[in-house]
Amino acid sequence: MEQKITSLSKEKRVFHPKEPFSRRAHIKSMAQYKKMYNESIKNPEKFWAKAAEELYWFRRWKEVLKWKPPHAQWFVKGKLNMSYNCLDRHLGSWRRNKAAIIWEGENGDTATWTYQQLHSQVCKFANVLKMLGIQKGDRVCIYMPMIPEIAVAMLACARIGAVHSIIFGGFSSSALVDRINDAQAKLVVTADGAYRRGTIVKLKENVDNAMADCPTVENVVVVKRLEQEVIMHYGRDHWYDELMHSVDDVCPAEQLDSEHPLYILYTSGTTGKPKGILHTTGGYTVMTYLTTKYVFDIKEEDIYWCTADAGWVTGHSYVVYGPLLNGATTVMYEGAPNYPDPDRFWKIIDKYKINVFYTAPTAIRAFIKWGEEWPRKHKLDTLRLLGTVGEPINPEAWMWYYKVIGKGKCPIVDTWWQTETGAIMITPIPGATPTKPGTVTLPFFGIVPEVMTKEGKKCKVNEGGYLVITKPWPAMLRTIYKDDHRYQRQYWSEYPGIYFTGDGARKDKDGYFWIMGRVDDVINVSGHRIGTAEVESALVAHAKVAESAVVGRPDDLKGSAICAFVTLEGKYAPSEELKAELKEWVVKQIGALARPDEIRLTEALPKTRSGKIMRRLLREIATQGIVTGDTTTLEDFSVLETLRDEEE
Numbered sequence: 001m002e003q004k005i006t007s008l009s010k011e012k013r014v015f016h017p018k019e020p021f022s023r024r025a026h027i028k029s030m031a032q033y034k035k036m037y038n039e040s041i042k043n044p045e046k047f048w049a050k051a052a053e054e055l056y057w058f059r060r061w062k063e064v065l066k067w068k069p070p071h072a073q074w075f076v077k078g079k080l081n082m083s084y085n086c087l088d089r090h091l092g093s094w095r096r097n098k099a100a101i102i103w104e105g106e107n108g109d110t111a112t113w114t115y116q117q118l119h120s121q122v123c124k125f126a127n128v129l130k131m132l133g134i135q136k137g138d139r140v141c142i143y144m145p146m147i148p149e150i151a152v153a154m155l156a157c158a159r160i161g162a163v164h165s166i167i168f169g170g171f172s173s174s175a176l177v178d179r180i181n182d183a184q185a186k187l188v189v190t191a192d193g194a195y196r197r198g199t200i201v202k203l204k205e206n207v208d209n210a211m212a213d214c215p216t217v218e219n220v221v222v223v224k225r226l227e228q229e230v231i232m233h234y235g236r237d238h239w240y241d242e243l244m245h246s247v248d249d250v251c252p253a254e255q256l257d258s259e260h261p262l263y264i265l266y267t268s269g270t271t272g273k274p275k276g277i278l279h280t281t282g283g284y285t286v287m288t289y290l291t292t293k294y295v296f297d298i299k300e301e302d303i304y305w306c307t308a309d310a311g312w313v314t315g316h317s318y319v320v321y322g323p324l325l326n327g328a329t330t331v332m333y334e335g336a337p338n339y340p341d342p343d344r345f346w347k348i349i350d351k352y353k354i355n356v357f358y359t360a361p362t363a364i365r366a367f368i369k370w371g372e373e374w375p376r377k378h379k380l381d382t383l384r385l386l387g388t389v390g391e392p393i394n395p396e397a398w399m400w401y402y403k404v405i406g407k408g409k410c411p412i413v414d415t416w417w418q419t420e421t422g423a424i425m426i427t428p429i430p431g432a433t434p435t436k437p438g439t440v441t442l443p444f445f446g447i448v449p450e451v452m453t454k455e456g457k458k459c460k461v462n463e464g465g466y467l468v469i470t471k472p473w474p475a476m477l478r479t480i481y482k483d484d485h486r487y488q489r490q491y492w493s494e495y496p497g498i499y500f501t502g503d504g505a506r507k508d509k510d511g512y513f514w515i516m517g518r519v520d521d522v523i524n525v526s527g528h529r530i531g532t533a534e535v536e537s538a539l540v541a542h543a544k545v546a547e548s549a550v551v552g553r554p555d556d557l558k559g560s561a562i563c564a565f566v567t568l569e570g571k572y573a574p575s576e577e578l579k580a581e582l583k584e585w586v587v588k589q590i591g592a593l594a595r596p597d598e599i600r601l602t603e604a605l606p607k608t609r610s611g612k613i614m615r616r617l618l619r620e621i622a623t624q625g626i627v628t629g630d631t632t633t634l635e636d637f638s639v640l641e642t643l644r645d646e647e648e
């Protein structure tokens with residue numbers, strides 16, 4: 001860790017859950033939370049076994065946990081199926097006629113799918129997958145808009161034991177190529193396109209551009225979302241609708257081993273190559289089920305909306321799997337929060353009478369900027385619980401969310417977790433935990449986080465350090481796909497047997513955790529993780545670029561902005577046009593989410609004598625904003641000389 005972890009927050013306000021909320025909540029008091037937490041820590045296996053019993057198992061497990069650090073197996077030798085637990089389990093009750101998914105397209109299209117309807121579509125699509133030669137264990141890449149069919153594709157894979165790998169629709173075709181090839185996917189499910197802020201995202205075209213470099217893909221299934229002309233390659237491409245007509249809706253769920261892989265999800269790390277985070281079935285199912293129940297306090301009659309895209313882990317765990325496991329009604333929205341106007345979210349909340357709403361701090365900050373008049377136009381009176389995830393929420397944004405959206409009556413659950421953890425790890429329990437703006441508060445049941453010094457000692461109260469998880473948990477990643485060595489190095493080498501999160505944190509006198517952001521070369525842009533190395537390798541792949549270093553700098557809206565320092569090959573002159581060209585180049589290589597906010601063309605990058613780029617210095621320059629003309633002067637090497645010595 002280069003920068004020192006210091007904490008300046010002086011937040012003193014405390015918000016207690018209101019009595020009417022607590023009275024009706026699953027967990028009603030701090031005393032109850034503490035009792036359950038202590039029991040869950042004293043005997044985690046008993047705690048998780050009890051949770052698992054609320055789900056359906058074809059065969060009961062023999063052992064709850066087998067832990068050979070850093071490899072865990074949960075519910076060993078148990079057999080279950082995620083799709084069965086999300087769907088079939090509810091069909092024997094009145095829930096079969098309950099709305100499973102309420103969907104709204106950006107263009108105003110709507111659809112409501114009951115559990116029975118969703119089940120029938122999932123069975124059909126599972127048969128389609130089988131017809132196209134997909135077998136248990138095969139990887140299926142999903143590159144789709146937020147439409148109900150993305151949930152169908154996920155659940156159909158889970159039903160037959162195929163492993164899905166969802167790639168967020170904002171990624172470019174080059175990003176698709178890398179991820180499809182790493183996973184060796186045999187099939188891609190996509191759509192003719194998606195609506196985004198009134199324009200059309202050409203998903204199918206991106207897939208077409210990727211296909212020449214993806215030798216493992218045999219078939220592409222295309223959902224018709226738009227009336228968009230697309231090229232269909234004979235023999236390879238198939239319309240979803242046509243295939244669905246040719247199969248029946250009976251498809252028994254495979255009885256899968258608890259440790260059978262459920263999905264791979266790529267996330268950025270500290271090298272240029274994204275990591276394929278592998279999640280398996282049993283533990284993930286149990287923990288997404290239980291966290292959804294207790295953190296979102298899900299009630300039978302609730303309408304629940306998590307605004308995340310299914311392309312991120314939040315969409316996996318808390319748009320699709322967690323809510324459906326609980327038999328809840330989950331709302332899916334396809335588009336942007338400010339289309340056609342900045343009150344689209346609030347309109348949706350009133351229209352569907354949403355009770356539980358889960359979104360990201362970056363969205364909240366954008367709403368603040370767009371002005372209070374937009375939410376004020378709407379009643380928002382059905383809301384009873386709010387949540388946030390993805391990055392630290394600044395106390396101002398927390399207060400705005402609490403007052404303007406929650407009208408001072410809704411608890412806020414600020415939930416800390418990661419793609420790797422699979423499920424929420426540190427969070428308030430809404431009917432129990434007093435909250436303070438900016439803290440993720442206390443661990444979920446069975447979770448033992450700690451803040452540690454570099455030397456592996458527990459930090460003192462309010463002393464900043466590394467956030468670690470000291471005990472295995474059911475939804476933890478099992479490995480990095482095809483790279484167990486990297487898994488061990490990345491997460492388990494800092495402290496043996498202890499999971500290293502990559503985040504800095506402190507614990508206050510009440511034991512509340514305050515997350516202070518990443519301590520590695522990963523930046524959190526609008527709640528999405530971008531590896532600086534990934535952007536750097538995209539930049540140096542450009543013919544005019546000699547070298548580059550990418551750092552994050554604080555940004556009011558996005559949390560962090562991407563700032564790229566670039567040195568050019570000798571014969572090229574710096575210009576504004578070239579900067580624009582490089583930004584577009586990165587978009588093409590990775591996707592719009594990685595577009596640098598700023599490119600600084602510089603004659604040299606400051607380095608230590610051993611040749612290491614001095615990122616700390618670059619972060620300072622990026623933050624303080626010293627620019628002259630269209631080149632950055634890093635030429636004052638006399639200053640750098642001294643810094644160089646310090647750095648070594």
Ligand code: WT7
Pocket residue numbers: 267313314388389390391392393414415416417418419420440501502503515517518524527528529
């Ligand atoms: C990183 C994980 C897990 C869903 C979305 C992001 C940051 C996440 C919080 C929070 C402060 C948070 C951390 C973490 N983060 N939630 N409530 N408060 N920081 O998933 O892309 O895997 O990113 O997001 O830095 O390590 P992800």
